[in-house]
Amino acid sequence: MTDNSPNADQPLDREADNPRQTYKTPANVLNDQNLDKEQKVKLLKSWKGDVDSRLEAQAEGMGQADPLSAEEEADLANETRLLDKALHELKG
Numbered sequence: 193m194t195d196n197s198p199n200a201d202q203p204l205d206r207e208a209d210n211p212r213q214t215y216k217t218p219a220n221v222l223n224d225q226n227l228d229k230e231q232k233v234k235l236l237k238s239w240k241g242d243v244d245s246r247l248e249a250q251a252e253g254m255g256q257a258d259p260l261s262a263e264e265e266a267d268l269a270n271e272t273r274l275l276d277k278a279l280h281e282l283k284g
Contacts, residue, residue, distance in 0.1 A: 209238070210242070211235045211236075211238055211239040212239060212242065215235070215239075217274065218236060218239065218271075218274045218275050218277070218278035219274070219278065221235050221236055221239075221278065222278050222281060222282070229282055232278075232282055233279065233282055236275055236278050236279050236282070237279070239275055240272065240275040240276070240279070243268050243271050243272050243275065244272065246260075246268060247265070247268050247269070247272070250265060
């Protein structure tokens with residue numbers, strides 16, 4: 193990002209709160225040319241933390257009132273795999 197204004201980081205902060213609303217896939221984060229490597233890592237880690245929390249809550253039975261379907265759980269597991277792949281690409 194080339195904008196050095198005091199508010200330049202605010203959009204990223206909002207995106208980091210829920211990058212799944214801003215980006216359809218982790219690959220979209222990687223391909224966003226408006227973000228530098230550090231910003232991409234921040235978004236992907238935030239996204240991964242959200243997915244991991246949802247899977248962990250389900251595994252611990254916290255989702256019993258509104259359990260995930262097998263398909264939703266598989267989608268989250270796939271999302272985790274894609275996030276790990278994207279983070280690995282940024283390290284390389």
